[in-house]
Amino acid sequence: MEPEKKNDEFEPGAAQFGNFITYYKFNPPENRLAVFEGNFCEYFSSHQPLLCLDVGCNTGDLTKGLYEMLSSGRSAVRMMGVDLDAQLVERANEAISNELESKLQFHTLDFVAKAEERNQLLSRYLETHQSGRKRFDIAFCFSTTMWVHLNHGDAGLESLLASLAAWADNVVIEPQPWKCYRNATRRRRRANLPPFPSFGLLVHRENVVAHIKEVFCNGMDMELQEHLGQSEWQRPVLWYRHKPTTNLAI
Template sequence: MAEACHHHTPPTTELSKAERFKATHLAARHGNYHQYYAKFRAPTVPDERLSILPSDILRNARVIDLGCNAGKLTHEAIAHCGAAASVGVDIDPWLIEQAKAAYPDGPCTFEQFDFVDASAYTGTALGKFDVVLLLSVTKWIHLNNGDSGILTLFAHIRSILNEGGYLVVEPQPMSNYARASKKNKELRETYKTIRIRPPFEDELKAQGFERILKVERDEEGFARPVHVWKKKYHKINEDGLK
């Protein structure tokens, strides 16, 4: 399992009263909550979702953190888990600015775009990766983009992962979807059309992934398991075809 990590308190950016009000009271339809780690997550360093992983998954890896929020895990993948480089991506420009301000130097970079759109990948998010982090965001992807959106994302993740690379997913249960959909009319309409169900085992297997690990977790009374999927190596047949 992952080696012990040194404790480090990341720099923080103070919010004005108006910004705190916005972060608290304006529903973020993409899950892009401001001050998410201060308000909704236990302040563990590193985040438990990283420390529970076998240490060799992140060590020396090129990592992309999809739905990175303000960059805490993106940074910790390098600072505490030995990743060689880490790219955080989020749809929210304010959160990306916060991440850049908090972690301005080193091999940790941040990009702002809608990562469900394969054509939007740019800057340091281009190229192949050894690990994709998809933590606590599949619900929002699914509610905003429907079944076709989540399938499109899985296909693109497979295309950007190196052979033998890892996808780390923290899927949310359908009960969470129902609660989120009640807060937004557009999400509620999409919710009614959803047929694919988390944790997306059949869909990921169809993309050529095999699950190598499932870690059961409980967070404030909610089951939040983390699944680790590995991109299978292509096998070459006698005709030299994949």
């Protein structure tokens, strides 16, 4: 769960979309990278180039860690991170060396609310990388489902999942379980801010992780390839992939 307060420097406050500016001070990339110890990278070793998307990339620290992990021992990995917060994206771009610029890029995008912009950006990216492909190899989505769910409701969460499935052959997702929702709501109350727009209306609550599985597996014709592990904050990291021959319309 996201901590109430880890040290004097960090008070997460009530960022409405989880757009914490100091996120990686309290949840460093290593916490999640540790779950990829098995054969995950090996599985993608023949994909050339390997095209990856990271949705809700914040300041890009985890995105960069994933890029480095996947590109170790191979050259052709291309990765794009997107986040709705322009300030976080600016920081992510500032932290990229010239050498990495052509391989790892960050864009401001509300992945859920701006469907047309999203589709244009992602199609352009795939075209630019001359892949001739309609989908990324992998979409990562860490610790972002709850923020979409709280702000856009059950329909918004389902739309996020549908877009991830439409835009990638494989989806690696780290959903927040229900106790995180309660913490986020409490922080908002303590900060005297209005409640999250959709909190009271959510149908999927305690069952949110199971619901995500149901949407992918029953609604999107995907299958759970592997439960990669539990991140440091006790959130599952799940790897879904399309069953062979699935071709969803975007």
